[in-house]
Amino acid sequence: MRTIAELEAIARERLDPAHYDYYAGGAGEEATLRANEREFHDRVLVPRVLRAVGKHELAVEIAGSPLSMPILVCPTAFHRLAHPDGELATARATAEAGTVFVCSMASTTAVEDVAKVADVLWFQLYFQSDRKFTEAVLNRAENAGARALVVTVDSAVRGRREREYRNAFHDLPPGLAAENMRDETGRVRDIEMPADLTWEDLDWLREVTNMPMFLKGVVHPEDARRAVAAGIDGIFVSNHGGRQLDGEISSLAALPEIASIVDGRVPLILDGGVRSGADVVKALALGADAVGVGRPVLWGLAAAGQEGVAEVLERLREETDTALALCGARNPGELTADLVR
Ligand SMILES: Cc1cc2nc3c(=O)[nH]c(=O)nc-3n(C[C@H](O)[C@H](O)[C@H](O)COP(=O)(O)O)c2cc1C
Numbered sequence: 001m002r003t004i005a006e007l008e009a010i011a012r013e014r015l016d017p018a019h020y021d022y023y024a025g026g027a028g029e030e031a032t033l034r035a036n037e038r039e040f041h042d043r044v045l046v047p048r049v050l051r052a053v054g055k056h057e058l059a060v061e062i063a064g065s066p067l068s069m070p071i072l073v074c075p076t077a078f079h080r081l082a083h084p085d086g087e088l089a090t091a092r093a094t095a096e097a098g099t100v101f102v103c104s105m106a107s108t109t110a111v112e113d114v115a116k117v118a119d120v121l122w123f124q125l126y127f128q129s130d131r132k133f134t135e136a137v138l139n140r141a142e143n144a145g146a147r148a149l150v151v152t153v154d155s156a157v158r159g160r161r162e163r164e165y166r167n168a169f170h171d172l173p174p175g176l177a178a179e180n181m182r183d184e185t186g187r188v189r190d191i192e193m194p195a196d197l198t199w200e201d202l203d204w205l206r207e208v209t210n211m212p213m214f215l216k217g218v219v220h221p222e223d224a225r226r227a228v229a230a231g232i233d234g235i236f237v238s239n240h241g242g243r244q245l246d247g248e249i250s251s252l253a254a255l256p257e258i259a260s261i262v263d264g265r266v267p268l269i270l271d272g273g274v275r276s277g278a279d280v281v282k283a284l285a286l287g288a289d290a291v292g293v294g295r296p297v298l299w300g301l302a303a304a305g306q307e308g309v310a311e312v313l314e315r316l317r318e319e320t321d322t323a324l325a326l327c328g329a330r331n332p333g334e335l336t337a338d339l340v341r
């Protein structure tokens with residue numbers, strides 16, 4: 001099995017440089033992008049020994065969805081830029097791995113088609129000010145079989161991504177479109193960033209869908225507290241992979257305080273900078289119930305389609321399995337904060 005770094009190198013060779021930059025890049029000077037990975041390296045594991053870990057397991061359940069391992073695939077836009085099979089390849093490999101695929105609102109394959117090959121499917125939403133359209137998209141996802149809604153709240157406006165400006169990357173190539181943005185006339189709408197979204201709108205969202213609802217992009221402990229009070233079903237502790245607010249806290253650094261405030265009342269998913277099984281174990285020990293991966297999946301997809309995504313997910317599974325046992329834990333729930341310094 002190739003490493004994630006090797007797959008990224010292959011992806012970089014294969015991709016149009018502007019598309020590679022779109023995937024790899026972050027906002028501003030990319031300080032937050034770098035901090036996400038650095039934060040994992042700056043923390044070390046202090047494992048326990050003699051704990052009879054012969055029978056250990058990785059499966060978890062999050063908001064009623066079964067995951068064969070505490071790792072899910074984050075929503076990322078435009079998979080058909082990476083590979084002609086696009087989201088279908090990613091969803092198939094994720095189904096094979098027995099975990100959750102979060103389909104982006106900005107997928108280049110319609111959510112109905114993704115649902116046909118996915119196993120456990122969640123749907124990510126950018127709230128659109130046209131409520132009728134927003135409701136229609138949610139109905140499409142729910143009717144297709146999506147089992148949870150992930151509302152992205154860290155994107156009031158689009159982050160300033162210098163690489164996109166430099167490359168003048170504004171449009172998808174001919175033939176590709178954000179298929180969930182088609183309205184009843186078949187026209188593809190532009191995706192609006194939800195600048196005026198408030199907590200009250202979340203109440204409305206809960207009225208128009210039965211899916212459990214996650215907020216994605218919470219790093220302030222007070223917002224986590226408010227989310228729990230508002231009856232939200234789970235939180236993605238995330239800074240959007242460093243693509244929104246440069247200078248923002250790394251997601252791992254934001255996690256412990258949020259975990260302490262939430263105190264197990266709703267599941268926490270950490271994403272941003274997870275690149276190895278040791279990273280997964282560190283995040284779980286510091287309070288996450290699962291982690292999400294974004295770019296590693298795109299590198300696998302661009303390098304080798306479905307096979308490449310499968311390789312990334314299997315590698316992360318094996319590394320996590322090894323790291324968990326070497327920390328003296330029999331399941332993700334046994335990983336505790338004292339294992340990390
Ligand atoms: C190319 C790319 C596209 C993304 N598109 C979306 C999106 O459509 N919706 C969303 O909520 N997050 C999106 N994200 C953020 C990811 O869901 C996730 O938060 C982030 O990639 C995690 O960091 P990592 O790439 O270091 O694993 C995107 C990230 C990347 C790299």
Ligand SMILES: CC(C)CC(=O)C(=O)O
Pocket residue numbers: 077106191240243
């Ligand atoms: C369509 C974009 C807004 C997708 C996104 O969230 C990203 O590129 O980070």
